[in-house]
Amino acid sequence: LIDVAGITKDYVTPGGVDVPVLHGIDLAIRRGEFVAIMGQSGSGKSTLMNILGCLDSPTAGRYVLTGNDVSALRDGQLAAVRNKTIGFVFQGFNLLKRMTALDNVALPLAYAGVSKREARRRARAQLERIGLGEFAGRLPNQLSGGQQQRVAIARALVMEPALVLADEPTGNLDTQTSNEIIDIFVKLNREQHMTVILVTHEPDIAARADRLVRLKDGVITYDGPAATG
Amino acid sequence: LIDVAGITKDYVTPGGVDVPVLHGIDLAIRRGEFVAIMGQSGSGKSTLMNILGCLDSPTAGRYVLTGNDVSALRDGQLAAVRNKTIGFVFQGFNLLKRMTALDNVALPLAYAGVSKREARRRARAQLERIGLGEFAGRLPNQLSGGQQQRVAIARALVMEPALVLADEPTGNLDTQTSNEIIDIFVKLNREQHMTVILVTHEPDIAARADRLVRLKDGVITYDGPAATG
């Protein structure tokens, strides 16, 4: 599904300073895999996720997604891929503040041309599946941090995407709620072969994936089985 | 330092629905204590922290802080208390997006009337103490999630407040960086008798406090020693 070769990413700060962040990432992920990514704060996890999610382009290297060279896609095609193929849970949630939880979750469907009524029906079902049905009418600032995070997860899953990229999706959740969320990812992975790439800094969460990739200072230092026992 | 009696908090949603969140909180915390608060997502932790931080007022009950009944303070006095006495690390960081990390950390000092030059000097020292000296000139969107969280922590500590309220300050941090942050809190607590109230959902972090308060559905269900071994 995913074939990343020689990916580098450099930023340039306003001061004109060059900040190299990823230094040559090679990664091949097959459909249906469940991969955890771990690494220190600042090691490049979100940067890599943004490239995998077609939200950012690498400075060098090649990214082939479902057989397509992503750098060859035009903006409209890229947007379609992001909408239909990829579900992204952002580290900072990125909910739209003036829309209700329901309409935030319905947004990808509306963007795909689904009728507003049907989009809301499916969004409501998704919120109920995640235990937040009663919060459908709330605005993001009327939700707790963990509730906002779960609305962002519901939004990422509502299109039933082939690939879910989840950037620290349980960072604001207590242990029990975290496990319920991971149960959902595991279920979708096992039953619908949804490919899951999950950034986490909690070893217990990473242990529930099949494969672990460790990132350190912008390079992969481990790529193998998740649980060692 | 803190005396909370009979605190309740109800919200009213736009639909006019009454949402009772805190149902009678009694809590007494002495100067120099290190308290962890745990509880499920949605149990009311941030709501309680906002009341303790004088950012929100309770629906009923009394809050006495350093001998003053908070409800009797006028807006200007409340703002002064928040600025000088309390350092708040928000669950969502709340950094100002158009200011650099340095100026975000300097802001409480500037607000207290410290000269811009001196405020920046102290802010830079605070950032270096937390390991982020080289990021002083970055904007928040040029920082990783965990780096933004640490800038928020630096800002909370820069006034050397008597009370630090930290709402999930390690939620976006890897284990090693989390421990470094908690080391800083422990040091300030032991050496400068800074009172620390820390919301966390990670048992390992909570175990580093002296006292643990568990919140469930808006009531305290446990208030005692943190580590049981």
Ligand SMILES: Nc1ncnc2c1ncn2[C@@H]1O[C@H](COP(=O)(O)OP(=O)(O)OP(=O)(O)O)[C@@H](O)[C@H]1O
């Ligand atoms: N403005 C509001 N209007 C209505 N309900 C609200 C509002 N703000 C918060 N709530 C509700 O109050 C409850 C407690 O919220 P709070 O943010 O205190 O939870 P929390 O314990 O901090 O959760 P988390 O661990 O997810 O951060 C939640 O169910 C939330 O939906």
Ligand SMILES: Nc1ncnc2c1ncn2[C@@H]1O[C@H](COP(=O)(O)OP(=O)(O)OP(=O)(O)O)[C@@H](O)[C@H]1O
């Ligand atoms: N726009 C930018 N300009 C300059 N540097 C940036 C920019 N965005 C990110 N960085 C830097 O790139 C590095 C990697 O950032 P990234 O967000 O990928 O880290 P991360 O592994 O996700 O960290 P965390 O665990 O804290 O979320 C960081 O040192 C960060 O400061």
Ligand SMILES: [Mg+2]
């Ligand atoms: Mg990140």
Ligand SMILES: [Mg+2]
């Ligand atoms: Mg909270």
